[in-house]
Amino acid sequence: MTKRENILCLFERQKPELDKKIADGIERYRKGDALIRVTDAEGRPIAGAAVKAVQKSHKFRFGANLFLLDELKTAEENDTYKKYFSDVFNTATLPFYWDSIEPEKGMLRYGKDSFKIYRRPAPDLCLDFCEKNGIEPREHALAYDAFFPKWLEGASVGLVKLELERRFEEIAYRYADKIPTIEVTNEMEWERGRTSFYDSPDYVEWCFKTAEKYFPRNILCINEYTPLCWQDRGRTTDKYYAYTEANMLKGARIDAVGMQYHLFNSRETEYDDTRKTLDPQKLYRHLDMYSQLGKPIHITEISVPAYSWTDDDEQIQAKVIEWLYSLWFSHPAVSQIIYWNLVDGYAHLWNPDPEMIKASLGNMSVGENYYHSGLLRFDLTPKPAYFKIKELTSKVWHTEKTAFTDSDGTLSFRGFYGGYDIEINASDRTVCGHYELSETNKCKTFCVR
Numbered sequence: 001m002t003k004r005e006n007i008l009c010l011f012e013r014q015k016p017e018l019d020k021k022i023a024d025g026i027e028r029y030r031k032g033d034a035l036i037r038v039t040d041a042e043g044r045p046i047a048g049a050a051v052k053a054v055q056k057s058h059k060f061r062f063g064a065n066l067f068l069l070d071e072l073k074t075a076e077e078n079d080t081y082k083k084y085f086s087d088v089f090n091t092a093t094l095p096f097y098w099d100s101i102e103p104e105k106g107m108l109r110y111g112k113d114s115f116k117i118y119r120r121p122a123p124d125l126c127l128d129f130c131e132k133n134g135i136e137p138r139e140h141a142l143a144y145d146a147f148f149p150k151w152l153e154g155a156s157v158g159l160v161k162l163e164l165e166r167r168f169e170e171i172a173y174r175y176a177d178k179i180p181t182i183e184v185t186n187e188m189e190w191e192r193g194r195t196s197f198y199d200s201p202d203y204v205e206w207c208f209k210t211a212e213k214y215f216p217r218n219i220l221c222i223n224e225y226t227p228l229c230w231q232d233r234g235r236t237t238d239k240y241y242a243y244t245e246a247n248m249l250k251g252a253r254i255d256a257v258g259m260q261y262h263l264f265n266s267r268e269t270e271y272d273d274t275r276k277t278l279d280p281q282k283l284y285r286h287l288d289m290y291s292q293l294g295k296p297i298h299i300t301e302i303s304v305p306a307y308s309w310t311d312d313d314e315q316i317q318a319k320v321i322e323w324l325y326s327l328w329f330s331h332p333a334v335s336q337i338i339y340w341n342l343v344d345g346y347a348h349l350w351n352p353d354p355e356m357i358k359a360s361l362g363n364m365s366v367g368e369n370y371y372h373s374g375l376l377r378f379d380l381t382p383k384p385a386y387f388k389i390k391e392l393t394s395k396v397w398h399t400e401k402t403a404f405t406d407s408d409g410t411l412s413f414r415g416f417y418g419g420y421d422i423e424i425n426a427s428d429r430t431v432c433g434h435y436e437l438s439e440t441n442k443c444k445t446f447c448v449r
Contacts, residue, residue: 025330045409
């Protein structure tokens with residue numbers, strides 16, 4: 001192994017056992033026994049009917065943030081971005097940062113014609129793209145104090161709550177029936193908040209109880225940054241687990257537990273820094289622990305560095321992603337895996353003007369650009385990591401079945417949970433339909449008339 005490949009030594013040492021554990025978990029938790037029944041118009045079974053089932057979608061959610069939607073230099077580049085996004089992902093994280101939604105009090109940026117802010121496309125623009133491409137949107141984030149608007153700085157706790165509740169109601173009115181998952185709070189470990197409310201003991205409790213009022217049928221998700229999620233001890237006294245459980249006991253309706261996974265380590269210290277975050281035993285231990293809360297786990301923000309655009313570095317990025325995605329997909333509590341930046345060169349902590357973007361190669365030394373953690377390079381060519389995720393989601397974790405019904409007019413097969421196109425040929429007739437295979441929906445009857 002090369003020096004950088006050593007970061008995966010804990011996975012490689014346990015490869016036979018880990019391969020089996022992952023395969024067993026995927027088989028047990030991501031697949032089900034499907035049953036298709038074919039009858040005639042009188043309900044009599046048709047034996048020997050030819051049935052073709054082709055999986056078209058996953059119940060499991062795979063996504064990325066959509067922060068560069070229509071943010072690139074040309075229409076052609078924007079179309080390329082949209083194509084690569086929709087070809088792989090069925091979920092998109094939409095930016096609802098308060099300071100960009102309402103940069104000045106009363107100046108709202110929800111509509112598609114809103115003025116541009118870097119990496120903050122307007123929600124309506126994002127929703128339009130999602131609806132056209134069958135992508136499920138998720139909101140990020142209702143009460144993220146680090147991005148509260150500057151006009152709220154210095155306000156009293158009471159005033160912040162008043163304005164925040166207005167924001168909740170406003171977003172719910174526009175989007176509660178369009179966006180299933182709402183991230184309510186995010187990253188409670190900042191040393192200082194932008195508002196005094198951040199230091200209030202009821203911050204998380206109040207935010208979730210208020211969110212429940214306006215989003216009664218949505219999934220309310222809590223979210224936290226990487227060290228708290230994965231680098232603590234893996235005990236129920238860990239900070240994130242403890243404060244999540246405490247707020248649930250206070251009556252906060254937390255429906256999903258968000259866990260970020262950003263490998264923001266320098267190249268020079270990568271090996272030492274990843275001994276906790278690239279240890280499969282510790283990853284499983286933390287997943288098992290958080291699953292005790294009885295809520296689905298969302299891997300909400302993933303950044304795996306390549307550090308350069310050389311083939312060796314990009315191949316290592318792809319290997320890390322393959323191991324991580326496979327491990328997470330195998331765990332019964334995980335229901336969403338969301339990568340962060342799709343494209344290199346436009347990451348957080350670099351705020352260029354359009355002329356800088358035109359004149360540079362993304363300025364890869366600045367901010368989070370340093371990590372080269374996107375799945376596409378700055379020129380929008382896909383990396384091995386992009387193809388790896390596409391291969392996993394559309395080929396490896398994919399089911400197609402062609403067979404004939406038995407004497408009872410039935411065909412059974414084991415397949416990944418998701419949507420299937422069904423084609424049935426019997427009695428010189430063809431019937432086409434759709435079938436959603438899930439834990440609670442495993443049988444469907446098709447009638448050939």
